Amino acid sequence: MNKLKIALQKSGRLSEKSLELLQECGIKIPDFKSKLKNSATNFPLEILFLRDDDIPKYVEQGIVDIGIIGENEVLEQNKNVDLVRKLGFANCRLSLAIPKDQEYTDLSFFDKKKIATSYPSIVKNYFDKNNINAEIVEISGSVEIAPSIGLADTIADLVSSGSTLLHNGLKEVEQVLKSEAVLISSQNLPDDISIILESFLFRIQAVINSRENKYILLNAPNDSIEKIIEILPGMKSPTVLPLAESGWSSIHSVVRENEFWKIIDELKKFGAEGILVIPIEKMVM
Numbered sequence: 001m002n003k004l005k006i007a008l009q010k011s012g013r014l015s016e017k018s019l020e021l022l023q024e025c026g027i028k029i030p031d032f033k034s035k036l037k038n039s040a041t042n043f044p045l046e047i048l049f050l051r052d053d054d055i056p057k058y059v060e061q062g063i064v065d066i067g068i069i070g071e072n073e074v075l076e077q078n079k080n081v082d083l084v085r086k087l088g089f090a091n092c093r094l095s096l097a098i099p100k101d102q103e104y105t106d107l108s109f110f111d112k113k114k115i116a117t118s119y120p121s122i123v124k125n126y127f128d129k130n131n132i133n134a135e136i137v138e139i140s141g142s143v144e145i146a147p148s149i150g151l152a153d154t155i156a157d158l159v160s161s162g163s164t165l166l167h168n169g170l171k172e173v174e175q176v177l178k179s180e181a182v183l184i185s186s187q188n189l190p191d192d193i194s195i196i197l198e199s200f201l202f203r204i205q206a207v208i209n210s211r212e213n214k215y216i217l218l219n220a221p222n223d224s225i226e227k228i229i230e231i232l233p234g235m236k237s238p239t240v241l242p243l244a245e246s247g248w249s250s251i252h253s254v255v256r257e258n259e260f261w262k263i264i265d266e267l268k269k270f271g272a273e274g275i276l277v278i279p280i281e282k283m284v285m
């Protein structure tokens, strides 16, 4: 049987979470860290461990069928690949930063300045669109060091917590784009490989749904049930079970993780008690 070939970053910001995603999809990979090509034991998947910058090229050329890569890298390289889906990890932004003691008003600050970056194409397009004429100095890493060693006046680099900027005397002044890990695929995959990809995507969807949702159980007085159901619509509709104590029910539902703290006060207002929020292992809609 043919296998779906996937490229993952060998080591770096994407590696651990990419492997974790495969694991949560129930896909088992033998634990040989130094083996750069490996096969899953229980799913038709072959895994290649590569430098992340090489992944779009390998996917474009069909050497691998799919790959997990930062959206920023896909945009920078602009290869002929399909962006299949976002994966919800390695969230960061590509930002412009300047020495923290300099005054910033607007983008014209960058006119005739030197800017160091590992993303020359994205930065050039951004400046062209905004009619800024800056000189781009391409470097492949430790970009934040550039202003302090006189290599450039400013930088464009990935930011997540902002601590690298802070520790290098820089401040973020503009956000060029937001990025997260994405799954990309070759264009025109053969039918047998597309079928395996569909089944892999089905598993990924179930994992991502479960990460974004929580199972919620609570007790409520019967006269509040209708109001609480409006707040907690659930997958189809909530389960309502009578409690041993008359006049009370237990309500079970699914709630989006990022909405829980917004609705908790409302639930309490309608008399909800004993609220339990439980992680979901897998969620198939």
Ligand SMILES: Nc1ncnc2c1ncn2[C@@H]1O[C@H](COP(=O)(O)OP(=O)(O)OP(=O)(O)O)[C@@H](O)[C@H]1O
Pocket: 009, 010, 011, 012, 013, 014, 050, 051, 052, 053, 069, 070, 071, 072, 073, 090, 091, 092, 158, 159, 160, 161, 179, 180, 181
């Ligand atoms: N600080 C961060 N927080 C979250 N995600 C990040 C951060 N920095 C980078 N990323 C994301 O992770 C991807 C890989 O980053 P990493 O620093 O591991 O790449 P690299 O140094 O080019 O690795 P490689 O050795 O494979 O070429 C980036 O393209 C970006 O999408």
Ligand SMILES: O=P(O)(O)OC[C@H]1O[C@H](OP(=O)(O)OP(=O)(O)O)[C@H](O)[C@@H]1O
Pocket: 013, 141, 142, 143, 144, 157, 158, 159, 160, 161, 162, 163, 164, 165
């Ligand atoms: O805002 P922060 O949370 O500080 O993260 C930002 C840093 O993370 C990335 O580099 P990384 O640490 O991956 O090293 P690299 O330059 O070798 O890729 C990025 O290039 C920034 O330098």
Ligand SMILES: [Mg+2]
Pocket: 051, 052, 053
């Ligand atoms: Mg790289």
